[in-house]
Amino acid sequence: MENVIFKKLNAINVNDKVEQKSNGSVNLSYLSWAWAWGELVKVYPDAVYEIERFEGKPYFYDENLGYMVFTKLTIENITHEMWLPVMDGSNKAMKKDSYKYTTKYGEKTVEPASMFDINKTIMRCLVKNIAMFGLGLYIYAGEDLPENVSEKPETKIEELPKEERMTDEQEFWLKEHGADFNKMLDYDKKTYKTTYITKKTADKVIDKITKDNKWK
Numbered sequence: 743m744e745n746v747i748f749k750k751l752n753a754i755n756v757n758d759k760v761e762q763k764s765n766g767s768v769n770l771s772y773l774s775w776a777w778a779w780g781e782l783v784k785v786y787p788d789a790v791y792e793i794e795r796f797e798g799k800p801y802f803y804d805e806n807l808g809y810m811v812f813t814k815l816t817i818e819n820i821t822h823e824m825w826l827p828v829m830d831g832s833n834k835a836m837k838k839d840s841y842k843y844t845t846k847y848g849e850k851t852v853e854p855a856s857m858f859d860i861n862k863t864i865m866r867c868l869v870k871n872i873a874m875f876g877l878g879l880y881i882y883a884g885e886d887l888p889e890n891v892s893e894k895p896e897t898k899i900e901e902l903p904k905e906e907r908m909t910d911e912q913e914f915w916l917k918e919h920g921a922d923f924n925k926m927l928d929y930d931k932k933t934y935k936t937t938y939i940t941k942k943t944a945d946k947v948i949d950k951i952t953k954d955n956k957w958k
Contacts, residue, residue, distance in 0.1 A: 743818055743820065747786070747875055747876065748875060748876040749876070750876070751782070751872075751876030752876030752877070754785075754878075756773060756778075756781075756877070756878045756881065759774065760772070760773060760881060761773070771881050772866070772881070773869050773881065774869075775865035775866070778868075778872050778877060779868070779872070781877060782872055782875075786817045788817075789815065789816065790816045791815045791868055791871065792813065792815075793811070793813055794811075794812035794814065801828070801860050803838070805837070807827075808827060808828060808837045808855070809827065809855050809863075810827050811825065811827075811828065811860065811864045811867050813825075813864065813867045813868050813871045814871070815868070815871040815872060815874070815875065817875055820875075822871060822874040822875060824867050824868075824871035825867065826863050826870065827863075828855050828860055830852050830859075832850070832852075834850075836853070836854065836855035836859055837852070837854065837855065838854055838855070839854050840852060846910075847910075847914045870882070902936040902938045902940065905941075906941055907938045907940065907941060908939040908940065908943070908944040909941060909944070912941065912944040912945070913939075916944065916947060916951075919948075921947055921951065926943055926947060927939055929943060930943050
């Protein structure tokens, strides 16, 4: 039964529903929880999910480690669990109070977690839980299409050698000067057919910001 469920859900092409967010030099892909749940119940209307609670709260908290949320999803009497830490935009664990950490570029601050952060993480956790049953799982595997879809993407995405990608030093400088990473990623995807920001584009943007500060 579990194999049947997985094959059905894994065969659904979610490419046109994938949303993307830039996190520095990496382009992250994810699905809306509302769309993922809607597609799931179209196929399995009796699916049930549960948000695990700890002393009545929808999260577990450890002063040293931060917040963690947990979900359970049951389809046809088969249950899978999923968990996800509450993190900021730099993938640092969020805690009750703000804290600082040191990088080679200087000191950084992680803001305290809010209920908005916890709620957002719960729904992201649910989407990953759904993926355990097959729907959108190939996104997390870095693939382009589900197994039974034979058509190829119109644009072939090339793997960019590390030495041609934006460097850590460029990324830090651009962040400090408010560069638009999403715009840069879109440019490189169209120009160089890659999902990475190239060193060439980073240099161009740094040059523009230095000269006239127009790339914002």
